[in-house]
Amino acid sequence: MKIKKGLNIPISGTPKQVITPGNPVTEVALLGIDYVGLKPRLRVKVGDHVRLGQALCEDKHDPAVKFTSPGTGRVKAIYRGRRRALQAIVVELDVGNTDEKTFAAHDAPALRAIGLEHVREQLLESGAWAAFRTRPYNRVPHSAESPRSIFVTAMDTRPLAADPRVIIDDQKQAFAAGLEIVSRLTDGRVYLCTAPGWSGPEPELEKLRRVEFEGPHPAGLPGTHIHFIDPVSSDRTVWHIGYQDVIAIGHLFTTGRIRTDRVVALGGPGVIAPRLIRSRKGALTTGIVAGELHPRIRYRVLSGSVLSGRIAHGPTGYLGPYQNLVSVIPEDAGRKLFGWARIRSESYSFAGLLMSAENPKRQKLTTSRHGRLAAMIPVGAFDRVMPLDILPSPLLRALLVRDTDSAQALGCLELAEEDLALSSFVCPAKQNYGAALRMNLDRIEKEG
Numbered sequence: 001m002k003i004k005k006g007l008n009i010p011i012s013g014t015p016k017q018v019i020t021p022g023n024p025v026t027e028v029a030l031l032g033i034d035y036v037g038l039k040p041r042l043r044v045k046v047g048d049h050v051r052l053g054q055a056l057c058e059d060k061h062d063p064a065v066k067f068t069s070p071g072t073g074r075v076k077a078i079y080r081g082r083r084r085a086l087q088a089i090v091v092e093l094d095v096g097n098t099d100e101k102t103f104a105a106h107d108a109p110a111l112r113a114i115g116l117e118h119v120r121e122q123l124l125e126s127g128a129w130a131a132f133r134t135r136p137y138n139r140v141p142h143s144a145e146s147p148r149s150i151f152v153t154a155m156d157t158r159p160l161a162a163d164p165r166v167i168i169d170d171q172k173q174a175f176a177a178g179l180e181i182v183s184r185l186t187d188g189r190v191y192l193c194t195a196p197g198w199s200g201p202e203p204e205l206e207k208l209r210r211v212e213f214e215g216p217h218p219a220g221l222p223g224t225h226i227h228f229i230d231p232v233s234s235d236r237t238v239w240h241i242g243y244q245d246v247i248a249i250g251h252l253f254t255t256g257r258i259r260t261d262r263v264v265a266l267g268g269p270g271v272i273a274p275r276l277i278r279s280r281k282g283a284l285t286t287g288i289v290a291g292e293l294h295p296r297i298r299y300r301v302l303s304g305s306v307l308s309g310r311i312a313h314g315p316t317g318y319l320g321p322y323q324n325l326v327s328v329i330p331e332d333a334g335r336k337l338f339g340w341a342r343i344r345s346e347s348y349s350f351a352g353l354l355m356s357a358e359n360p361k362r363q364k365l366t367t368s369r370h371g372r373l374a375a376m377i378p379v380g381a382f383d384r385v386m387p388l389d390i391l392p393s394p395l396l397r398a399l400l401v402r403d404t405d406s407a408q409a410l411g412c413l414e415l416a417e418e419d420l421a422l423s424s425f426v427c428p429a430k431q432n433y434g435a436a437l438r439m440n441l442d443r444i445e446k447e448g
Helices: 108-113 116-126 164-169 172-185 222-229 243-255 285-289 381-385 392-400 404-409 417-426 433-447
Strands: 016-021 027-031 040-042 055-059 062-068 073-080 086-093 133-135 150-153 190-194 208-212 238-242 261-267 275-280 299-303 325-330
Touching: 016 164, 040 086, 055 086, 062 116, 108 172, 116 172, 116 243, 133 222, 150 172, 150 222, 150 243, 164 172, 164 243, 172 190, 172 243, 190 222, 222 238, 222 417, 238 243, 261 285, 285 299, 285 325, 381 392, 381 417, 392 404, 392 417, 392 433, 404 433, 417 433
Parallel strands: 016 275, 150 190, 150 238, 190 208, 261 325
Antiparallel strands: 027 086, 040 055, 055 062, 073 086, 133 238, 261 275, 299 325
16 A cells, blocks of 8 residues: 655664664663553552562553563652652562563464463453554553454554564564464454565464555554554444564463563664664663763653654653654754744755755754744645545644544544644644644543
């Protein structure tokens, strides 16, 4: 499937697609802020010793859904935000302690014969259930739900991202086993979404169908895949899951052990040697980037992409549960005199208004937005970066004024924050449409 609209941001620091060892990890965290709508009931307190796979908390609305420890060690801190919302549960690792919670292991014949209830139970008990997210609303699914279909995202078009084929080729058997397990959770199709040139495993499963997407970002986002293959609505729910989580599920069911490894793309203008590193889920980001940054420059570290990532600092300075990318860009809080008149500016211009538009090389983009927040201007740039069959300007306007009826009619239920990141990037008014979308989705889910 060819995607024509979109944008590949020409940012420097593209990672070399070779997996290398990362820095030792001493702290990991379970990040509550990355689980939309989570109302946790804690099972641990500060100072408790926990082991890998032990439940740290559960969802009050669905106690069967457990969120487990990403490592063995001592609970160092529990951070809460506004209205006591859970931000993070930090675990200081006990290096050398191999104590862990284990689960049933299955060989190939047993894997093919495993039943739905056993699959569901093992995913819930191990915490792997939280790797799935729903559309609409982009939440962890209820423990008793079954989706219309499941999308496995095995491509990535975000700026500075890893090539999934490199990582999957290193774990072919686990990935194939993971697809087998995922296919048990739906009576519908399992769509394996890849870029052209796929050479990874493609097991012979009746429900599995591979679909190729080609084009600029957001061609690699699950929202794009779902929109063109199996669109959702208020009564049509699908799930999606990332390729590294499929590998982790395959590893769980074939070995009975929780996989902690996470291959992370470390990139951006601030990184000395951008590359893929082998770290672990929930790792402390300051540990990941230690010794990796150019000196004497102030940087912003992001868990995720430069478009939709989260600032990794303080209580939430850890790798998110759905992230396999750490982006580092220079901080730029200064203002340039007559900056609006500098047609020779090195700043990137999507509209091609600066002479940098004639320079095809990748640029050292910074955190500067080159402007301040203003009222939305319905410009043609939104149409140029939105490949979905929706009307972007009316939708974005409806989101900003919280007109949920119009937003639903215009297709907001199909979207998550990352799907509107490019719209925020090209917006001359510097609006954050992802945050506006989340407020509307929460209101729709609560009030209808």
